[in-house]
Amino acid sequence: MAGMLLSNAERFYIWDGVEENFRSDGRSNKDYRPMELETDVVSSASGSARLRLANTDVLVCVKTEIDTPKSDKPGLGSIEFFVDCSANATPEFEGRGGEQLANRISNLLQRAYHSSQAFNLKQLCIFEGKQCWKLYVDILILECGGNLCDAVSLAVKAALFNTRIPFVKAALMDGGNIDLQLSDDPFDSKRLEVGTAPLLVTLCRMDEENIVDPTAEEETCIAVSIVVGVSGNPALYTSSEDTTPSDHKCTTISMSGNGGILPDAMKIVIAEGITAAKCLDEALGRTLLQERNRTNLQKKDSYGFLK
Amino acid sequence: MPGPELLSSQGLRLDGRRPDELRRIRCKLGVFTQPDGSAYLEQGNTKVLAAVYGPHQAAKSKLSTEGVVVNCQYSMATFSTSERKNRPRGDRKSQEMSLHLRQALSAAIKTELYPRSQIDIYVEVLQADGGAYCASVNAATLALIDAGVPLKAYACACTSSVAWRGNHPEALLDVGHVEEAAGGVCLTVAALPSVDSIALLEMSHRLHMDYFEVVMSRAMQGCKDIEIILDKAVREHLAEGWTKPDVITI
Amino acid sequence: MSGHVSITLASERVNHSVAANNEIPRFFTPGEVVCDLHDFMRGHGTYVEDDKIKSSVAGVMQRVNKLICVHPLKSRYVGEIGDVVVGRVLEVQQKRWRIETNSRLDSILMLSAVNLPGGELRRRSAEDEMAMRQILEEGDLISAEVQSIYSDGSLALHTRSLKYGKLWQGVMVKVFPSLIARRKNHFHILPCGISVILGNNGFIWMGPQAQNLVSREKDDNLVSASENEDNYDCYKGLQTVTRSNREAIARLKNCIAALVASKMMLDVTTLIFAYEESFKYEEVKELLDPEAMLDVAFLTQHRLNTIMDE
Numbered sequence: 001m002a003g004m005l006l007s008n009a010e011r012f013y014i015w016d017g018v019e020e021n022f023r024s025d026g027r028s029n030k031d032y033r034p035m036e037l038e039t040d041v042v043s044s045a046s047g048s049a050r051l052r053l054a055n056t057d058v059l060v061c062v063k064t065e066i067d068t069p070k071s072d073k074p075g076l077g078s079i080e081f082f083v084d085c086s087a088n089a090t091p092e093f094e095g096r097g098g099e100q101l102a103n104r105i106s107n108l109l110q111r112a113y114h115s116s117q118a119f120n121l122k123q124l125c126i127f128e129g130k131q132c133w134k135l136y137v138d139i140l141i142l143e144c145g146g147n148l149c150d151a152v153s154l155a156v157k158a159a160l161f162n163t164r165i166p167f168v169k170a171a172l173m174d175g176g177n178i179d180l181q182l183s184d185d186p187f188d189s190k191r192l193e194v195g196t197a198p199l200l201v202t203l204c205r206m207d208e209e210n211i212v213d214p215t216a217e218e219e220t221c222i223a224v225s226i227v228v229g230v231s232g233n234p235a236l237y238t239s240s241e242d243t244t245p246s247d248h249k250c251t252t253i254s255m256s257g258n259g260g261i262l263p264d265a266m267k268i269v270i271a272e273g274i275t276a277a278k279c280l281d282e283a284l285g286r287t288l289l290q291e292r293n294r295t296n297l298q299k300k301d302s303y304g305f306l307k
Numbered sequence: 308m309p310g311p312e313l314l315s316s317q318g319l320r321l322d323g324r325r326p327d328e329l330r331r332i333r334c335k336l337g338v339f340t341q342p343d344g345s346a347y348l349e350q351g352n353t354k355v356l357a358a359v360y361g362p363h364q365a366a367k368s369k370l371s372t373e374g375v376v377v378n379c380q381y382s383m384a385t386f387s388t389s390e391r392k393n394r395p396r397g398d399r400k401s402q403e404m405s406l407h408l409r410q411a412l413s414a415a416i417k418t419e420l421y422p423r424s425q426i427d428i429y430v431e432v433l434q435a436d437g438g439a440y441c442a443s444v445n446a447a448t449l450a451l452i453d454a455g456v457p458l459k460a461y462a463c464a465c466t467s468s469v470a471w472r473g474n475h476p477e478a479l480l481d482v483g484h485v486e487e488a489a490g491g492v493c494l495t496v497a498a499l500p501s502v503d504s505i506a507l508l509e510m511s512h513r514l515h516m517d518y519f520e521v522v523m524s525r526a527m528q529g530c531k532d533i534e535i536i537l538d539k540a541v542r543e544h545l546a547e548g549w550t551k552p553d554v555i556t557i
Numbered sequence: 558m559s560g561h562v563s564i565t566l567a568s569e570r571v572n573h574s575v576a577a578n579n580e581i582p583r584f585f586t587p588g589e590v591v592c593d594l595h596d597f598m599r600g601h602g603t604y605v606e607d608d609k610i611k612s613s614v615a616g617v618m619q620r621v622n623k624l625i626c627v628h629p630l631k632s633r634y635v636g637e638i639g640d641v642v643v644g645r646v647l648e649v650q651q652k653r654w655r656i657e658t659n660s661r662l663d664s665i666l667m668l669s670a671v672n673l674p675g676g677e678l679r680r681r682s683a684e685d686e687m688a689m690r691q692i693l694e695e696g697d698l699i700s701a702e703v704q705s706i707y708s709d710g711s712l713a714l715h716t717r718s719l720k721y722g723k724l725w726q727g728v729m730v731k732v733f734p735s736l737i738a739r740r741k742n743h744f745h746i747l748p749c750g751i752s753v754i755l756g757n758n759g760f761i762w763m764g765p766q767a768q769n770l771v772s773r774e775k776d777d778n779l780v781s782a783s784e785n786e787d788n789y790d791c792y793k794g795l796q797t798v799t800r801s802n803r804e805a806i807a808r809l810k811n812c813i814a815a816l817v818a819s820k821m822m823l824d825v826t827t828l829i830f831a832y833e834e835s836f837k838y839e840e841v842k843e844l845l846d847p848e849a850m851l852d853v854a855f856l857t858q859h860r861l862n863t864i865m866d867e
Contacts, residue, residue: 005645005646005647005695005696006696007645007696007697007698007724008696008697009697009698009724009725009726009727010696010698010726010727010728010729012726012797013726013727013728013798016726016797016798016803017803020800020803022800022803022804022807023807024728024806024807024810025807025810025811025841025842025845026804026807026808026811026840026841026842026844026845027561027842027845028560028561028842029560030560030561031560031561031842032560032561032562032563033845034563034564034565034845034846034847035562035563035564035565036564036565036566036567036570037564037565037566037567038566038567038568042354042386042433042434043352043434044352044386044387044388044389044434044436045386048386050567055339055340055341057339059384059433061384061385061386063386063391065391082385084382084384084385084395086356086382086395086429086431087358087380087382087427087429087431088339088342088345088356088357088358088429088431089341090341091360091427091429094378094380094427094429095380095396095397096397136385136386136391138384138385138386138391140384140385140386140431140433142339142356142431143339143340143341144341145341154564212560276560279560279561279562280562282562283562283563283564284564286564287564287565287566290566291566291568294566294568303567303568303570304347304349304354305335305338305347305356306333306334306335306347306349343631343632343633344631361633361661362633362661363633363661363662364661364662364663415587417604417613421661421710422709422710423662423709423711424661424662452586452587452614452615452629453630453631454631454632454633455614455615455616455629455630455631455632455633456614456632457587457602457604457613457614458587458588458613458614459587459588459604459606459611459613460587460588461586461587461588499588501588501589502588502606538586541586541615542584542586542615544615544630545584545615545616545630546581546584547574548630548820549581549582549584549617549630549820
């Protein structure tokens with residue numbers, strides 16, 4: 001986050017800490033801060049999730065719309081990301097102040113989800129060449145405490161996991177037009193396959209070390225940061241045994257900052273990104289399944305912002 | 308009157324409320340750590356987050372020696388309405404709402420205390436199901452209290468409408484989305500109920516002057532009811548977070 | 558080499574409130590009548606209307622002789638002369654620095670209110686004005702005392718004592734000012750060898766104790782350094798903080814976070830108690846876990862209660 005001032009002495013303290021693999025809150029360079037997740041928090045959306053990572057707070061909603069597929073991709077639906085940096089997070093985001101950051105994150109997500117191995121758009125097809133689902137993934141950033149990208153990607157995956165798409169009951173052919181009848185029953189719907197959906201891992205390079213999950217203070221001391229998008233393992237997101245696990249693959253890499261990095265170091269960074277993504281993916285899958293099992297047993301109380 | 312019947316023969320509304328009944332209000336102060344004050348409020352299915360920054364040094368261009376500059380921004384999440392919005396703010400409606408928020412809240416804040424300062428109030432509507440402006444004012448009041456900003460009194464806002472029972476007008480309190488969409492009068496009042504003063508009043512559609520009094524007094528009554536609910540929430544919040552200045556020294 | 562990741566569900570969130578054995582006081586909320594105007598004077602957090610003193614904030618009433626104040630649970634820092642504050646330099650201006658102290662207006666540190674290198678009292682020359690950025694630059698942290706309050710409410714600070722001045726390597730955390738207990742002394746050196754400044758404005762500074770001495774010598778070098786390059790080298794020359802000090806600072810930082818989450822008053826006693834209790838958790842990073850935080854706060858409150866009972 002821009003606008004945060006640190007003295008040089010504080011910076012040296014942070015740099016030295018990274019060198020010692022002991023950061024100012026006691027974490028090692030590869031530790032994440034504890035996170036908290038809740039899905040199904042916004043009733044007006046098809047799927048939603050809220051993730052808090054220390055004091056980074058992200059709310060994600062998925063809305064569905066019926067659309068006509070592009071003529072060159074008749075069998076595919078589409079997914080679109082929109083990030084809004086709320087001024088609640090910091091007064092700097094007032095008006096259009098957060099637009100640049102928002103665009104950066106939404107472009108990153110768009111690229112990470114682009115590959116068919118990351119997110120299968122075929123499942124959004126209703127009627128080949130005629131009609132498909134379009135998913136709007138709206139991300140609202142409510143508080144910034146560092147490491148936005150990772151938090152956003154986790155929340156997006158959780159919201160997609162939570163999304164239900166209504167079944168099509170009947171389709172009436174009327175000339176060239178198709179009139180769809182959708183099921184009104186909210187339980188008569190299908191879930192999306194999101195196991196392979198990518199997660200973003202931000203790695204920050206300080207001297208010779210790479211750190212994950214930087215705090216807002218640490219972010220101001222960084223010359224280069226590399227965001228790695230890594231596809232997930234579907235076996236982690238289902239309780240049934242028959243899903244074939246797939247390897248974690250890199251779906252996007254993006255660099256920002258005004259420093260440079262050696263090619264050899266880049267390889268290490270990417271490898272570390274994939275390892276971190278694996279840990280995140282496992283933890284997220286476990287938590288989401290735990291919540292789903294619990295809601296199957298009893299109706300879930302929504303906590304949202306009230307607790 | 309055109310449109311669907313807003314009142315059933317038993318005198319109940321479309322969502323089953325009595326005419327003078329508010330939707331359920333639930334709220335919490337201090338939901339975030341970064342802002343000076345924050346609050347979350349839900350009124351039925353309308354859900355709003357408010358954050359307050361300040362009072363802090365005013366930007367040079369805004370600085371006023373008369374009193375504090377109140378800066379408001381009203382923003383609606385793209386997913387807040389059933390039809391997805393394309394952009395969260397900057398459109399004419401949210402700009403108007405920002406101005407209305409500022410008007411209602413400036414009336415409550417003791418602005419003269421803080422010359423050369425500025426208070427930023429940001430409201431984010433997460434779900435809009437009618438009465439989003441009212442919920443915003445109520446949430447912002449809570450956020451201001453959480454930030455410790457001096458207020459003359461609570462600023463509360465409420466809407467009311469009118470329905471017909473035979474030829475007899477019945478005022479409806481706290482209009483929901485369905486009732487809003489059915490058309491008809493919608494009177495929005497932002498008031499400081501404890502000092503009986505109106506900070507903002509707005510009305511859409513047409514209403515015979517003879518019935519204005521009925522609708523108006525119902526909205527005022529709604530503001531008073533809301534004030535009681537907010538006050539209770541504030542006291543609970545205080546009780547939870549209060550630490551008595553200790554007396555021990557070693 | 559894989560790191561630690563934990564994601565919990567919101568339904569399992571811990572409630573951070575710690576039961577203290579004090580009864581809940583009478584609360585006042587905005588617009589509520591506190592008392593008649595006749596016998597009393599209005600202070601902070603109140604206003605007069607219809608011959609009544611009314612509360613303008615939500616909090617508890619405090620009466621000092623005839624003066625009635627209502628103190629809110631949290632607010633921006635309201636400075637008083639003599640307070641110790643920790644602040645950050647926002648801007649170097651002519652003959653003065655603008656300092657962020659979490660007040661409603663930025664605070665001012667005049668060039669005439671700092672000790673210049675060399676120590677002797679001398680006139681501030683034009684050269685001193687040119688060299689201001691070498692004394693303090695944007696982003697630097699300082700400890701200072703509130704010298705006076707301007708008519709518009711902004712604070713004038715001074716660092717004209719050896720204990721005040723620029724802060725070097727370490728960590729600053731922000732809490733809300735009402736959590737800092739007012740004490741005679743706000744500078745502490747904890748048994749673990751860490752120096753802590755509990756600023757009245759809610760900014761808490763933690764740094765290694767010995768380093769402050771090193772840095773003071775450096776101060777002179779800094780001013781004599783003419784170019785930025787040298788300036789940088791001077792920072793480089795700073796000793797790196799030892800691992801044990803670093804661990805103590807991190808532990809202390811997490812303890813403060815735990816106490817703040819449970820809204821407990823901070824003074825040197827609570828800090829030492831929390832620090833000692835936190836050793837139940839061997840690794841410092843375990844203290845980031847909400848349950849561990851609550852546990853530390855709870856154990857600290859328990860020890861405070863035992864002392865108060867005695």
